[in-house]
Amino acid sequence: MMTVEAPPKVDKGRVAINREICKGCGLCVEACALHVLALSHEINRFGYHPAVYQGHGCNGCALCFYACPEPAALEVYKLEA
Amino acid sequence: MSEPLYTLKCGKAGCFYPEYERKADLKDQTHYCPGCGHGITHKLMAEAIDELGIQDRVILVSPVGCSVFLYYYFDVGNVQVAHGRASAVATALKRARPEAIVISYQGDGDLAAIGSAEILHSANRGENITVLFVNNGIYGMTGGQMAPTTPVGAKTTxxxxxxxxxxxxYPLHISEVLSSLEGPSFIERVALGNPKQILQAKKAIRKALEAQIKGLGFSLVEVLSPCPTIWKMDPVEAQRYVREEMTRIYPLGAKRDRLAEAAPRPLPEAPPPLEEIPRLLKIDTRPSPPSARHLEGLEDRIKIAGFGGQGVLLLGQLIAEAGMDDGLEVSWLPSYGPEMRSGTSNCHVRLASKPVDSPLVTRPNILLAMNEPSLRKFLPDVADGGLVLYNGQHVPEDCHRPGVRVLAMPFAEMADSIGSAKAGNIVMLGALMALHPVLPDEKIDGALKRLVKTERWLELDRAAFACGKNAALELESCHA
Known part of the structure; x- marks a missing residue:
């Protein structure tokens, strides 16, 4: 009997946060229904705790992007179909 | 197995500058506080501009308030304007450049307080502009004073x-007020209280811009926006306040939507080409010829006074314009009450061979008094050696002054005898030019032709000028 290996689960999206531009307001963390964002314990050069992506679990909904007030702080990527 | 491929779905919009013109270490960041609604509103506006493909056409009007630095961020046409005047400037921009997409971005201090008149009338005229009205219910930039939009009970400085x-x-409901007018084509109130509301805000902003692109007339989106710093809340709490409290005071939704049925406004009439304007305004652009006569040292300070309706201001204007045509430096300063007739009226005229320092005449060397109260009021001001012409049969007993020549002639009656008492001012001008010949007759006639609109009055005024001049010359020859 042949067995087929199940494909590894791939996230549908990714978040990239520029930690030096982020002002740590936390609105993206609040917006994320999947709870994959958090505020870092570290501080950036302006003294803010920037938001960080935990590295997996994003579905690319981009709600965090619309909640974020900084035009260049946060980007959302989507998995190619 | 190959790495999964991810492509950018949402990032910095194309119509933002790649780097902002701020201090070196701030060139990637806006100047807004953490959690400020302006940044979100900027992003929504930027996306709408990109999606509609209008970046090259947009002129963005920056207000006074925290968003005064809009022009740091948007790679579009930018104009930063005086406090409250954004929609008035936007009106001018749109009328001058109908092909442009003009966005007036204003806060609630700018729009709802100092600029309430401008926004009301722009909306009422249905100007084909788009207004983004960011309402956080407080004066943010100046440190938290009450705005017209501040909620009842809210503590501010x-x-x-x-x-x-x-x-x-009470809190001023701008969207509802403006929706009571006929002019607007689209008005919607949105909020930044959660991602769902933010996505709705994006739709509304795009719709408002579409209304302008279609030429439907005034569109406005009111954005209920958090101000965490001044509200003394953390950003998440401020967002909750927008969602739960502000939307209770300011109900969300479209207040006006005529996108489907409104017809495009007619385009404004094209302005005349620049070179046509002097002709339209009847301005002679030829350089005025230098004075033919020797008037070195001329420094006439003329005060003309009388009742409104006696032609006091016109008389002054005639002297000033004739002087200008003759190559003199001149000024004309009218001063009158609100009445068109029968109030007091006077004007100050200066004629000089050198530049005029001030248009005020406080020590006249010539007083033209069209009535007795004016004579009494200004005679004491006349400089020694001055000349006074008084419209009357004779100078009142107590109105003689040593060192000042006071001459009475019944100018109005003289004018009446040749057609109309209203030309008394021109009879007086004729007499002045006989006694004090500083301006050539043809210059006076040129000014008359320009300032007197009808042929009938022009003829009468020419007769009046000659009548006054002859009468005064006769008087002089009798004295001689």
């Missing part, structure tokens, strides 16, 4: 015991 309706009035 100017309402330390909370906004009290008996003292401070």
């Amino acid at each position: 100017t309402t330390p015991r909370g906004r009290n309706v008996w003292n401070d009035g």
